[in-house]
Amino acid sequence: MLRVGVIGGGQLARMMQPAAINLGIQLRVFAEAENSSAHLSATAVGDYLDPAALLSFAKGVDAVTFDHEHVPKHLLEMLEREGVKVRPGSAALIHAQNKLFMRKKLASLGVSQPIWAAAKTAAEIEDFISKNGPEIIVKTPIGGYDGKGVRVVSSVQEVQDWLDSISDFGGELLLEQKVPFVTELAQLSARRPSGKIKIWPLAKTVQVSGVCSEVIAPVSDVGDQAKNIALTISEGLGVVGVMAVELFQVDSGELFVNELAMRPHNSGHFTIEGSVTSQFEQHLRAVLDLPLGSTGLNAPFAAMLNLLGQDDSNTMQPHFSKAMDLVPEAKFHLYEKAPRKGRKMGHVTILGDEPNTILKRANLARAAIYGN
Amino acid sequence: MLRVGVIGGGQLARMMQPAAINLGIQLRVFAEAENSSAHLSATAVGDYLDPAALLSFAKGVDAVTFDHEHVPKHLLEMLEREGVKVRPGSAALIHAQNKLFMRKKLASLGVSQPIWAAAKTAAEIEDFISKNGPEIIVKTPIGGYDGKGVRVVSSVQEVQDWLDSISDFGGELLLEQKVPFVTELAQLSARRPSGKIKIWPLAKTVQVSGVCSEVIAPVSDVGDQAKNIALTISEGLGVVGVMAVELFQVDSGELFVNELAMRPHNSGHFTIEGSVTSQFEQHLRAVLDLPLGSTGLNAPFAAMLNLLGQDDSNTMQPHFSKAMDLVPEAKFHLYEKAPRKGRKMGHVTILGDEPNTILKRANLARAAIYGN
Numbered sequence: 001m002l003r004v005g006v007i008g009g010g011q012l013a014r015m016m017q018p019a020a021i022n023l024g025i026q027l028r029v030f031a032e033a034e035n036s037s038a039h040l041s042a043t044a045v046g047d048y049l050d051p052a053a054l055l056s057f058a059k060g061v062d063a064v065t066f067d068h069e070h071v072p073k074h075l076l077e078m079l080e081r082e083g084v085k086v087r088p089g090s091a092a093l094i095h096a097q098n099k100l101f102m103r104k105k106l107a108s109l110g111v112s113q114p115i116w117a118a119a120k121t122a123a124e125i126e127d128f129i130s131k132n133g134p135e136i137i138v139k140t141p142i143g144g145y146d147g148k149g150v151r152v153v154s155s156v157q158e159v160q161d162w163l164d165s166i167s168d169f170g171g172e173l174l175l176e177q178k179v180p181f182v183t184e185l186a187q188l189s190a191r192r193p194s195g196k197i198k199i200w201p202l203a204k205t206v207q208v209s210g211v212c213s214e215v216i217a218p219v220s221d222v223g224d225q226a227k228n229i230a231l232t233i234s235e236g237l238g239v240v241g242v243m244a245v246e247l248f249q250v251d252s253g254e255l256f257v258n259e260l261a262m263r264p265h266n267s268g269h270f271t272i273e274g275s276v277t278s279q280f281e282q283h284l285r286a287v288l289d290l291p292l293g294s295t296g297l298n299a300p301f302a303a304m305l306n307l308l309g310q311d312d313s314n315t316m317q318p319h320f321s322k323a324m325d326l327v328p329e330a331k332f333h334l335y336e337k338a339p340r341k342g343r344k345m346g347h348v349t350i351l352g353d354e355p356n357t358i359l360k361r362a363n364l365a366r367a368a369i370y371g372n
Numbered sequence: 373m374l375r376v377g378v379i380g381g382g383q384l385a386r387m388m389q390p391a392a393i394n395l396g397i398q399l400r401v402f403a404e405a406e407n408s409s410a411h412l413s414a415t416a417v418g419d420y421l422d423p424a425a426l427l428s429f430a431k432g433v434d435a436v437t438f439d440h441e442h443v444p445k446h447l448l449e450m451l452e453r454e455g456v457k458v459r460p461g462s463a464a465l466i467h468a469q470n471k472l473f474m475r476k477k478l479a480s481l482g483v484s485q486p487i488w489a490a491a492k493t494a495a496e497i498e499d500f501i502s503k504n505g506p507e508i509i510v511k512t513p514i515g516g517y518d519g520k521g522v523r524v525v526s527s528v529q530e531v532q533d534w535l536d537s538i539s540d541f542g543g544e545l546l547l548e549q550k551v552p553f554v555t556e557l558a559q560l561s562a563r564r565p566s567g568k569i570k571i572w573p574l575a576k577t578v579q580v581s582g583v584c585s586e587v588i589a590p591v592s593d594v595g596d597q598a599k600n601i602a603l604t605i606s607e608g609l610g611v612v613g614v615m616a617v618e619l620f621q622v623d624s625g626e627l628f629v630n631e632l633a634m635r636p637h638n639s640g641h642f643t644i645e646g647s648v649t650s651q652f653e654q655h656l657r658a659v660l661d662l663p664l665g666s667t668g669l670n671a672p673f674a675a676m677l678n679l680l681g682q683d684d685s686n687t688m689q690p691h692f693s694k695a696m697d698l699v700p701e702a703k704f705h706l707y708e709k710a711p712r713k714g715r716k717m718g719h720v721t722i723l724g725d726e727p728n729t730i731l732k733r734a735n736l737a738r739a740a741i742y743g744n
Contacts, residue, residue, distance in 0.1 A: 001708070002689060018390030021412070022644075024689055024706025024718065040393070040412060272394075273670075276701050276723070291696035298645075298670045298723070317374060317396055324663035329648050334396025336373070346396065351648070351670070 001026055002288055005057055007048050008067025009036025011335040011344065012264050012280075015272070017041055019281035025288070029067075030057045037335045038067070051078060058084040063287040065241055066263050069096045070143075087193070087240040087287040088262045095237050096262040099174050100141040106257055109236040111229055113257045114248070115177035122156045122163060128175045129154065137176040138162070140169040150210060152178060179256050181248035185219065186267030187226040190242045190282040190292055191234045198282065198292040200275055202226045205246070205267050211342065212266045215304040216355050217274065218297065225255045233260065242283040244268060266306065266344070271295075273331050273349050274302030299351035303358040305366045307334070309343035316345055316369045323368035330365040373398055374660055377429055379420050380439025381408025383707040383716065384636050384652075387644070389413055391653035397660070401439075402429045409707045410439070423450060430456040435659040437613055438635050441469045442515075459565070459612040459659040460634045467609050468634040471546050472513040478629055481608040483601055485629045486620070487549035494528045494535060500547045501526065509548040510534070512541040522582060524550060551628050553620035557591065558639030559598040562614045562654040562664055563606045570654065570664040572647060574598045577618070577639050583714065584638045587676040588727050589646065590669065597627045605632065614655040616640060638678065638716070643667075645703050645721050646674030671723035675730040677738045679706070681715035688717055688741045695740035702737040 002025045006013040009031025017040060020027035030053075031042040044057045048071055055078070058064045063085040076090035088096075095102040103116045115132055119125050129136050138159045140149040153159055162173055184207060188200040201218030230245050244265030246258040268279035277285075277293030285292055307316060316334055323330065327350070334346035348365045352358035374397045378385040381403025389412060392399035402425075403414040416429045420443055427450070430436045435457040448462035460468075467474040475488045487504055491497045501508050510531045512521040525531055534545055556579060560572040573590030602617050616637030618630040640651035649657075649665030657664055679688060688706055695704065699722070706718040720737045724730035 001687070002692075014393065017393050021386065021389050022703070022705050023692075024708050276703075285696070290692050291700065293696065294701040296701065315373070320374075320395075320662055324657065324665065328663065329666040329668065331394070331648075333394050336396050 003028060003061040004284055004287060005030065005061035005064045006038070006041075006067055007054070007057075007064065007071055008032065009038040009042055010067045011037045011337070013038035013041070013067040014335055015264065015269075015333070016280045016284060019278060019284055023281070023284065025284055027284075028057070028061055030054070037337055039336075049075070051075060055079065055082060055084075058082070058086075063087050063289075065283065065287045066093075069093065069262070073097065085287075089238065089240065092237045092239045093262055096260050098141045098170065099139050099259075100170070100172055102260055103174065105237065106233065109232055111232055111236075111257055112255060114179045117175045118172040119175050120166065120172050122160075125156045125159065125163075125173070125175060129156075132175075132177045135178045137178050139174040139176065141172060141174050142170055143168075148210075179248040179258075180250060181256075182251050183219075183249040184258070185222070185226060185247040185249055185255065186215070186265065187230045187245045187247060188242065188265065188268040188271070188279060189230040189234050189245075190279070190286045190295075191239050192286045192292060193240050193289045195235070196292060197231060197234055198277075198295045199227050199230055200268065200271060200279070200295040201297060203267050203270065209342075211306070211308065211344070213306055213308070214359070215267050215270055216359060217270050217302050222249060222253060222255060225253075229255060229257060233257075241286045242268065242279050266347075269333070269347050270302040270304040270349055272333070274298055274304075274351055300353050301355045301358055302349060302351050303355065303362045304347055304349045305362045306344055307346035307348060307366060307369060309337075309340045309345050310370050311341055312339055314339050314371055319369045319371050323365050326368050327361055327365040330362065332365070332369065375400060375433040376656055376659060377402065377433035377436045378410070378413075378439055379426075379429075379436065379443055380404070381410040381414055381417075382439045383409045383709070385410035385413070385439040386707055387636065387641075387705070388652045388656060390644075391650060391656055395653070395656065397656055399656075400429070400433055402426070407710075409709055411708075421447070423447060427451065427454060427456075430454070430458075435459050435661075437655065437659045438465075441465065441634070445469070457659075461610065461612065464609045464611050465634055468632050470513045470542065471511050471631075472542070472544055474632055475546060477609060478605065481604055483604055483608075483629055484627060486551045489547045490544040491547050492538065492544055494532075497528045497531065497535075497545070497547060501528075504547075504549045507550045509550050511546040511548065513544060513546050514542055515540075520582075551620040551630075552622060553628075554623055555591075555621040556630070557594070557598060557619040557621055557627065558587070558637065559602045559617045559619060560614065560637065560640040560643070560651060561602040561606050561617075562651070562658045562667075563611050564658045564664060565612050565661045567607070568664060569603060569606055570649075570667045571599050571602055572640065572643060572651070572667040573669060575639050575642065581714075583678070583680065583716070585678055585680075586731070587639050587642055588731060589642050589674050594621060594625060594627060597625075601627060601629060605629075613658045614640065614651045638719075641705070641719050642674040642676040642721055644705070646670055646676075646723055672725050673727045673730055674721060674723050675727065675734045676719055676721045677734045678716055679718035679720060679738060679741060681709075681712045681717050682742050683713055684711055686711050686743055691741045691743050695737050698740050699733055699737040702734065704737070704741065
């Protein structure tokens with residue numbers, strides 16, 4: 001029987017479970033805590049920084065993959081030296097772990113991206129602001145997610161704390177032009193070790209306070225730009241598994257790469273119902289080097305809204321009755337996470353013929369499950 | 373958190389897992405063995421005939437439902453007396469457990485069914501053959517499935533063994549006219565305790581040696597007959613959960629009820645990908661008395677082929693590579709069951725615009741996974 005090991009027990013590992021059950025693949029999750037979102041498949045609970053625990057876990061599976069990008073490179077390399085199939089491999093994953101590495105590599109591949117620079121000093125930041133300001137983006141190269149580790153600033157003072165502890169972030173900060181985008185997009189793809197790549201239709205994403213709130217797919221007015229960017233990056237970096245490329249679209253229609261993720265991604269949750277092959281099934285196929293499934297859509301459009309924690313008490317499930325009654329076509333997903341304001345607790349997806357209609361219906365479902 | 377208990381750890385319990393994971397519902401399975409198909413959710417392993425074990429299991433969940441119909445009525449009644457929500461309830465389920473009870477009840481509801489009779493003696497069987505023969509169907513009222521407990525006979529001698537042990541079957545055999553059907557159909561529906569019913573589009577089934585081989589949906593040339601039969605039975609019996617009504621269609625177009633199942637059913641596996649709400653999710657919603665989901669289709673047609681054991685060694689997964697390569701749109705499902713000739717090991721589903729095309733593609737996928 002095929003076995004896939006996942007490091008991290010969050011909602012991405014959780015959502016790999018239905019795909020694994022369908023295919024009769026054993027999913028084994030290395031979770032950080034007993035009550036993780038993917039607890040049903042947790043065969044190890046502990047600290048992924050413990051090399052012995054990590055190796056013991058990895059030795060029992062056909063391929064190791066990830067719920068998050070936090071496993072340090074030296075541990076991934078240790079696993080690879082021991083013959084473990086780490087997918088994506090350490091040499092590719094570093095570009096999703098370190099945003100400066102990513103910018104450098106994308107530059108070498110000729111991929112369109114915002115003006116950027118690495119900075120070690122206040123003077124370098126001041127210089128970048130004077131050339132690309134008044135506002136610029138400063139990012140910690142490692143450790144950021146969902147808007148954390150990202151600031152819009154117009155003075156060095158606003159990132160003085162990061163400069164003071166710059167060694168925590170690899171000794172440099174990433175400075176980026178604030179792109180005057182009109183739309184944010186996400187291009188999902190998957191690649192298997194043999195090199196075969198499948199691309200899903202392009203999605204439009206809407207962020208609120210740096211957190212994804214809404215995804216609608218497909219959007220089709222940017223031609224092959226997004227597809228070609230994904231192909232260039234996936235091949236150029238030797239990615240294995242699902243990759244999401246977050247893109248800025250500016251007024252002229254041109255695209256710029258914002259972020260990369262080498263795993264199933266929030267912007268691809270619509271594929272669970274919306275695509276013949278979900279990003280979770282495709283990721284399992286890819287890391288096992290199985291042929292990739294069709295990325296065709298099951299409906300003209302799919303809309304996905306995140307269900308974000310409203311407070312410390314609303315687990316959302318008590319509102320199923322109202323929400324399901326109001327919107328019988330809505331597909332609800334809850335991640336079994338303790339409620340906390342702003343936390344990704346679940347999502348809701350609706351398929352249909354007309355984007356505005358399904359967005360409206362999805363918003364109705366979300367309002368109901370929020371208890372409104 | 374909502375909790376559903378399932379008695380029996382077969383593939384139907386297994387396929388409830390993805391639906392439960394999506395909705396953040398805890399599924400607890402009372403399995404008969406450690407290595408059951410639904411082992412991932414098994415919280416109890418033992419004998420469901422043990423009243424104490426059954427009650428202890430049932431007390432921990434919001435509703436108890438079933439992977440099979442084998443739990444005796446007196447145990448279900450015991451659970452009900454103890455306040456357990458048994459869904460479907462014992463008073464309904466008896467009609468799926470005992471085919472004579474079913475025939476009597478359907479007669480009282482005026483539902484169209486084959487000519488039938490109960491028989492205790494050889495003389496009664498001879499009389500039925502002389503009136504409805506030369507061939508008739510004899511069924512053991514209890515304990516049959518997948519063609520077992522069903523014989524086509526033209527003489528008493530062919531069921532002498534059943535007559536000799538008639539007390540094992542409740543003291544009577546069920547005799548039925550051999551209906552000259554042109555097609556077999558299956559009507560899937562779901563009902564929640566409050567009475568709300570949802571009906572899926574009608575499916576056509578093809579049996580080989582008494583075992584379902586192929587399902588295609590929708591078929592639409594029988595008007596509202598099948599829908600009305602399902603409504604009459606579901607309401608008349610007070611079913612809670614999914615119900616499948618197997619139907620014979622004769623040359624004139626008229627339908628006759630063949631069998632009933634009060635649980636997700638092989639004929640409804642196409643709903644996993646084919647319908648907005650799968651039979652497994654709908655069953656969970658129904659037994660928890662949540663609003664039922666849309667039973668609309670995600671494509672014009674769905675074709676489902678069972679993957680039957682070819683021998684004692686082909687686990688089918690080693691053929692994924694070939695099968696997935698040939699048919700990237702196929703959805704493969706494996707049940708983690710030890711291979712055995714004729715055993716239901718999994719199934720494959722394909723959605724599409726044209727029934728013959730998807731049947732052909734599904735057959736290609738099946739042949740590949742059989743290793744042909």
